Amino acid sequence: DAGITQSPRHKVTETGTPVTLRCHQTENHRYMYWYRQDPGHGLRLIHYSYGVKDTDKGEVSDGYSVSRSKTEDFLLTLESATSSQTSVYFCAISDRGRTSYEQYFGPGTRLTVT
């Protein structure tokens, strides 16, 4: 998985609780992405980062925030989890700039909000 780890790999949480997912890379790639994957849908971009402290919103950013204080770490936070945020979350990295060449994905985090 191209030097990308995600933690936790599985999490069950209750509605209304905050949740933070972590993505860690050892490739020194500039770009990092958070996606969610749901049955019947393509991967949907939540937020992405183009450098330390530089982030931008994706297609489905409502209810999510991100932070990147170091090149290697990109955190995704659900401030108050809802059942609609039950999903599989993937982190991806890329070293090719805004034109987003091939992306390398982590193993995913399966999040269940009850």
Next chain:
Amino acid sequence: SQKIEQNSEALNIQEGKTATLTCNYTNYSPAYLQWYRQDPGRGPVFLLLIRENEKEKRKERLKVTFDTTLKQSLFHITASQPADSATYLCALAAMDSNYQLIWGAGTKLIIKP
């Protein structure tokens, strides 16, 4: 509206035959298109990239075509093997999407021995 479509039904192919998967898009001005493979419980893995001014790309048993007039990409696996069984995703980067990848939902390919 803008969307990327892949056949949602699983594709069953006999081992040794050529598997062809389709990716259609609407209302985008594409820059390039990528194909990924995803196995159950794992993240997608990049396979091939084809640019809007390229007609065809090959890599070993894989071939991708890109027809911007038909707004379609075809992904071929020749001499298919059971190990090729997986879900295949296409992703389009376009000026309209600020070059962020827009993903199809994937097609599950099953290669039967």
